[in-house]
Amino acid sequence: MKKVLITVVLAVLLLSALGAVSEKGFVETSRDGKLENGDILKVEFLGVDTPTISYGEFDVAVFYMEYWSSVEGGVEIASKLFIPVGEAPPEGWPAKVWLHGFGGPGFDFWNWPFQGNDWRRRGYSAGMAFACHGFVCISPWLPGAGPSQPFATYSPFSLERNAQCAYDAFRAFKNLPEYFKEHRDLSKRANIDVRIDFSRQVMSTNCISSPTLIYFASKMEENKDVKISCLIADTFLPSVAYLSHYIVPYSLECNPLVASASFALWAGPVYCLADYENWDMKLFFTEKAIELFNTPIDTPVGKLPLMRSAQLEPLDKSDVAYPLYKAVEEDLGRKPTSIDILNWTFTEEIRKFLYYDTLEDLLQDAFYRKYFANCDPFFEENIDPFKIDIPLLVVGNGDNESKHGxxxxxxxxxxxxxxxxxxxxxxxxxxxxFHECGVKTTSMIESKGHAWVMQELKKVLYPVEITKPREKRLYIMDKEIMPLPVSTLVVGKITIETSTYPGEGVEKVEFYVDDTLKYTDEEEPYDWLWNEFAIGKHEIKVVAYDINGNRTDDTLQVKILSI
Structure with missing residues (x-):
């Protein structure tokens, strides 16, 4: 009996050290010892979905995941993880991190818990749209948003910590293959092959995270352990200066209730930034507005201030618009105008942003420079101009339907x-x-913008591609005969054909068999006739060089019988 008890205790200790899996597919790793950025703390299998894009190639396994980030000395970042179902390509899946838009400080708190039936919400479309095309995707909740720590401190304009969260998501990618190898039950349950191509990684943002994207790019030299191949921006709009100068003034001409929603949406990021930086709210808002914004609200996660609990987008879903309108109405004893609501909400220092004659005047405003210049990295006044050597793909929404004025x-x-x-x-x-007037589009849903992004990513990530022979095909004497359920089979000679997408112009393409150079082609079309004795399994590799010496390659495993 004593031996049995000792055995049970040892087994429990071992499971605690390695992590245990529940019936729901939940895995938690030990948190003893020092944690490194990107360490994976927790994974829960949510389900497998079919492609959300009609031309998607893969079903997608979706997981809830938490990883460790150095934000503020170390916090747990919650995310959704999307992995294509099936066998990974020989080089591994490319990887993508996506940072969400605003929605409101409390947008996610009304969908608690996040592993329940509501997991097809924040980050789902962005992850599925690329995972069904063969990307492993992480969609984190930014620090303080949803279940990410520090709890209820989300600030979309706190660029440094948001960018750090993204860099640590890429570091989490590096830990995924080993993690799933240690927890094979998760891999088997989802039918996934977790191999990742760390040379092909993409950083993507939506809307209010655009400033974070620029800040992220400015720190690439300091984070050389993370290789980024491309940046993507959807709804490339937010800038404190531009919103203040060009967009918010429209609110003054709107229906007062719409103006309330617009002013609340403007106030939300300012409130979050002031709260995070511990600035005096009276610098930005009137005492009456502060009192309203701090009204306790019951939420699924407990009591939170009205503004911290609020959804603010879209405008007709704003949790603050009506309370703000009614508070001004009761205070004035009459129906308020849009100007009344503006004056009731913001201090003069903020209101004057709307009335500068030029954008340049606003950029030189002392109050703007003190509190907002650091989170507005689109202007030479605020950041030293810098160049990056990777492309930025921008999808501009051309929807020309105006709502609410x-x-x-x-x-x-x-x-x-x-x-x-x-x-x-x-x-x-x-x-x-990509932008077409009248075309409503984004890279996150099936649309012209998504198709364009996938085409551009192919050029960026795979500038050279073996187009013949193709995977899982039978070739006899250089002719494609039929598809196969397994690897490519070649009988007799075969012409190795390629397609290239030169960024700076292709100088040459080299052709290898099992890492032995066979031929170098310096003129289009770049191809080579493989016509020599060969039997069994071999690897074809093509390597393209541009005029600057940069190289990229593509490989294909084939079985051949050529005598």
Whole structure:
């Protein structure tokens, strides 16, 4: 009996050290000892979904995951993890991190718990749209948003910690293969092959996270352990200065209730930033507005201040718009105008942002420079211009339908998006844009923008590709005969054909068999006839060089019988 008891105790200790799996597919690793950035703390299997894009190639396994980040000395970051179902390509899946838009400080607290039936919400579309095309994707809740720590401290304009959260998500990618190897039951249950191509990684943001994307790019030299191949920006709009100068003034011409929603949406990020930085709220808001914003509200996660608990987007879903309107109405004893609501909410220092004649005047405002310049990295006044050597893909929403008297997405694109793109191009950035007036689009759903992004990513991530022979095909004497359920089979000679997408112009393409150089082609079309004795399994590799000496490659495993 004593031996049995000792055995049980040892087994329990071992499971505690290695992590245990519940019936729901939940895995938690030990937190003893020092944690490193990107260490995976917890994984829970949520389910497998079919592609959300009609031309998607893979079903997708979805997980809830927590990883360790150095934000504020060390916190747990919650995320959704998306992995294509099936066998990974020989080099592994490319990887993508996506940072969410705003929604409101409390947008996620009304969908608690996040592993329940509501997990197809924040980050789901962005993850599925790319995972069904063969990307492993992490969609984290930014620090203080949803279940991410520090709890209820989300601040979309706190760029340093948000960018750090993203860098540590890429470090989490490095730990995934070993993690799933140690927890094979999760891999088997989801039918996934967790191999990742760390040379092909993409950073992506939506809307209010655009400033974080620029800040992230500015820190790439300091984070050389993370290799980024491409940046993507959806709804490339937010800038404190541009919103204040071009967008918010429209609210003054709107229905007062719509104006309340617009002012609340403007107030939300300011409130979050002031709260996070521990600034005096009286610098930004009137005492009456502060009292309203701090009204305790019961939520699924406990009592929170009204503003911290609030959803603010879309405007007609705002949790603050009606309370704000009613508070001004009761205080004035009459129905308020939009100007009344503006004056009741914001201090003069904030209100004057709306009335500068030029954007340049606003950028020189002392109050703006003290409190907002650091979170507005689109202007040379606020950041030293810098160049990156990877492309930025921007999807501009061309929807020209105006709602509630506010500018349409297409108008906002022209007011805010285009000027910032020209700024980045003047710094030497390679910015590629998809925008069509009247076309409602984003890279996160099936649309022209998504199709364009996938096409551009193929050029960026796979500038050279073996187009013949193709995977899982039978070839006899250089002719494709039929598809196969397994690997490519070649009988007789075969022409190795390639397609190239030169960024700076292809100088040459080398052809290898089992790492032995067979041929170098310096003129288009880049191909080579493999016509020599060969039997069994071999690896074909092509390596393309551009005029700057940069190289990229593609490989294919084949079985061949050529005598």
């Amino acid at each position: 506010m500018p349409s997405p297409d108008e906002r694109w022209h007011l805010i998006g285009e000027p910032r793109i020209e700024t980045l191009r003047s710094w030497g950035w390679d910015v590629r844009v």
